[in-house]
Amino acid sequence: MANARFIDTARRVIRCEAEALSTLAEGLDDSLSDAVDLILNATGRIIISGIGKSGHIARKIAATLASTGTPAHFVHPAEASHGDLGMVTRGDVVLAISNSGEAPELANLLAYTQRFGIPLLAITSRPDSTLAQQADITLLMPRLDEACGTGVVPTTSTTMTLALGDALAVALMEHRAFSAENFRDFHPGGKLGAQLRRVGDLMHTGEAVPLAAEATPMSDALLTISQKGFGVVGVLDADAHLSGIVTDGDLRRNMAGLLDLTAGEVMTRAPRTIGPAALAEEAVNVMNESQITCLFVVDPEGSNKVAGILHIHDCLRAGIV
Numbered sequence: 001m002a003n004a005r006f007i008d009t010a011r012r013v014i015r016c017e018a019e020a021l022s023t024l025a026e027g028l029d030d031s032l033s034d035a036v037d038l039i040l041n042a043t044g045r046i047i048i049s050g051i052g053k054s055g056h057i058a059r060k061i062a063a064t065l066a067s068t069g070t071p072a073h074f075v076h077p078a079e080a081s082h083g084d085l086g087m088v089t090r091g092d093v094v095l096a097i098s099n100s101g102e103a104p105e106l107a108n109l110l111a112y113t114q115r116f117g118i119p120l121l122a123i124t125s126r127p128d129s130t131l132a133q134q135a136d137i138t139l140l141m142p143r144l145d146e147a148c149g150t151g152v153v154p155t156t157s158t159t160m161t162l163a164l165g166d167a168l169a170v171a172l173m174e175h176r177a178f179s180a181e182n183f184r185d186f187h188p189g190g191k192l193g194a195q196l197r198r199v200g201d202l203m204h205t206g207e208a209v210p211l212a213a214e215a216t217p218m219s220d221a222l223l224t225i226s227q228k229g230f231g232v233v234g235v236l237d238a239d240a241h242l243s244g245i246v247t248d249g250d251l252r253r254n255m256a257g258l259l260d261l262t263a264g265e266v267m268t269r270a271p272r273t274i275g276p277a278a279l280a281e282e283a284v285n286v287m288n289e290s291q292i293t294c295l296f297v298v299d300p301e302g303s304n305k306v307a308g309i310l311h312i313h314d315c316l317r318a319g320i321v
Contacts, residue, residue, distance in 0.1 A: 016147040017159045023142045024160045028167075034137050035121050036171050039070060042119070044091030046072040049080065051105040053154040054097040054161065061095075061165030068173040077105040085112050095121040099141070099157045101129020110134050123161055139164055197318055199283050200276030203297045203308030211236055211306060214243060214264030218254075221246055221263040234296050234306055235267040241304040242296055245271035275300040276307050284315050 039046055046065055050058035058074055065072035075084050085108070088094060094113050096106055101124035113120045114134065122135035125143045132138045141164065147155040210228035212221045213236050225233050225246070237243040244267030251258065254266045274283050274295045283295055293312045299305040 013147040013155065016145070017156050020142070020144045020147075020156045020160055021163050023144065024163060027140075027142055031137055031139055032167070032171070035139060035168060036175065038119055038121065038137060039093055039168070039172060040175060042091060042093045044071075044089055044093070046070060046095055047075050047088050047092050048072060048095045048097070049075045049077045049106065049109055050097035051077050051103050053158050054099060054103070057158050057161045057165065058095075058097050060162060061097075061169070064166060064169045065172070068169050069176050070169065070172050075109070077103070077109050080112075081105075081108040085109065088112060088118060090116060090118065093119045093121060095123065096131055096135070097123045097161060098129070098131050099125050099154065099161070101126040101131035103131075106131065123164060125157065197280045197320065198276065199274055199278045199280055199295075199297055199310055200308075202280055202314045202318055203276065203310045204314075205308040209296075209306060209309050210234060212246075212263045214238075214262060214267075216263045217259070218261050218263060218266060219259050221266075222251075230294050230309060230311060232294060233263065234271075234309070235263045236306070240306075242271070242273065242298055242306050243267070243304075244269045245296065247292075271296065273298045273304075274310070280310070280315050280318065280320050283310055284312065284320055287312050 046062070048058045048062040048065075049055075055074075055076065062072040062074040073087065075087055080088075088109075094109065096109065098106060101122070110120065110131065112118070119137075120135045122131045122138045123141065124131050124138065125141040126132060127138065127140055132140070141157065141160045144156050144160075145151060146153055146157060147159075208228065210224050210230050210233040212224055212233050216224075216235075221233050221235075225231065231248060233246045234242050235244040235246060244264070246263055246267045250266050250268055254261060258266070272286060272290050272292065272295060274286060274297055276297050277300060287293060287295060295310050296306055297308040297310055299307055
């Protein structure tokens with residue numbers, strides 16, 4: 001019975017916050033567009049500040065903006081009063097977050113923006129608050145009950161603030177045509193970075209690639225397969241284009257008189273290939289679907305010239321599964 005009550009509570013909280021997000025979305029107006037334009041026209045960074053739970057949300061918004069092409073930095077309001085105001089310069093835009101709009105820790109930061117003419121954006125739920133009155137643009141959140149039921153634990157308000165920050169970041173990202181390639185540059189590590197690795201980043205090239213001409217005797221082709229360690233050999237035509245591939249399956253199918261044949265006579269024609277610019281995750285999908293362990297990487301211009309070879313183990317080592 002107790003477990004059921006906990007689940008009911010959790011569902012109530014989630015539904016409350018979901019309804020708040022819907023209300024927030026419906027209430028968006030031109031102030032969001034104005035905020036996006038202001039940030040786009042800034043020559044410096046977006047300085048984001050908040051105290052308490054708003055501070056935690058501010059850090060996340062700053063991180064999201066920075067990782068999606070908008071230079072951003074979190075400044076703690078208390079530290080700002082002890083020297084960190086020097087991080088805020090002309091050309092920056094300050095985004096201050098306070099649900100009540102009356103956080104005293106923000107006072108010095110707000111005064112600083114007024115003194116030096118630094119544009120101030122505000123996220124708050126109170127249009128008559130000190131923060132809203134001093135801001136150049138206010139992103140106003142609806143005043144809704146917190147999901148805690150007591151009205152004192154920041155839950156609904158912080159969820160809406162986070163969503164509003166995400167909305168700003170994605171709007172800016174889309175305007176700048178921020179691509180997956182740009183995103184990869186900012187996320188080289190971890191699972192996310194692994195998912196955005198390109199085939200060209202992982203493939204083997206040069207002398208490591210197992211290749212043989214169509215006229216190569218199978219005795220020599222077998223030696224290449226053994227030496228290179230990929231279990232296959234790519235077969236090239238007279239113009240050095242990839243015309244086929246010799247695999248373990250081809251060897252088994254041609255066991256009778258194998259050493260009397262050439263690589264061109266044993267190979268499987270038109271093998272699956274991939275381009276160097278493809279995501280490594282796509283290569284893994286191709287290998288899984290085709291039940292193979294490696295792919296030859298070919299010139300993306302359609303010439304079928306071999307650029308390298310990618311093995312499933314290369315992808316696994318890079319964290320792509």
